[in-house]
Amino acid sequence: MKYEEKFALYRNAAEEELEKSVVTDEKRCGGLIEAMRYSLLGGGKRIRAALVLEFCDIYGGAWKNALPAAAAIEMIHAYSLIHDDMPCMDNDDFRRGKPSCHKKFGEAEALLAGDALLTYAFGYAAKSKANPENIVRALKEMSEFAGCDGMCGGQYIDLESEGKNIDEATLETMHRLKTGAMIRLSGRIGAILGGANELEIERADRYCAKIGLAFQITDDILDVIGDEKLLGKPVKSDSSNDKKTYASFYGIEAAKKMADELFCEAKSIITEIDPKDDFLMGLTEFLESRNH
16 A cells, blocks of 8 residues: 555544544533544644554554554644643644634633643553553553653753753753654554564664654744745744744754754664555655645
8 A cells, every 4th residue: 555545544544533532522521622622633644643553553463453542642742732832831823724722712721621631542542452461551651751751841841941052962852852752652652552572662663763853853944934824833933932943053954954864764764664664664755845
């Protein structure tokens, strides 16, 4: 199956899973669930979900059995975007071409919607069909990679670094955690649920770490030179918040070169994972050329 066809298959399956995962019920906090669905189903590339499903498939699992985990990763991602857009964080009014959750529903409602998505994600991921020990390990890794040692830690460094002259090591740590941790988690969970051994999980991790950092560097570049209509959110928000990014730290051309090198390294790791895997190569090339 060609990359485009397989990605469409994964994305459609993930969307169907997300649609049924959080169901509106006016008897139980209908307004809260509406806010959750607004952000969860509000578009997105579903790259993280696709990575979960692909790595499960690569390492011998039935990818459909990992759909709950793939949906859970997207729930955590959606929660992080809700909170990231709020006035106490990046203070962005738009996300994916429509008002941010807090602009649509209010700050308190958006805060709770993010909290609810994060909490709900763990229970939903547990519905995955796999060896029970592997499911428990996947849940444990979700906690580690989404928490203070992962994404939240990266967000904290990001906020603490505003207006400061941080060094190269701090910048890389921030990016590897802020965006890279959840992309690494996607590959690891897929491999774990597929029954991969430790070497195979490590390979999935290395590949995802490369594209994760390159993804964030590309985001930094697009925040400077991207098309606001394509991005669906304001550009130049990093500079307005006085944040250090790869684009501001190294310059656009040097940042592009760094991202290109990371994508090249990711492609070399694919040959270790599965030289015949057209999906990972296609995904890497898509990320290399993305403009939003």
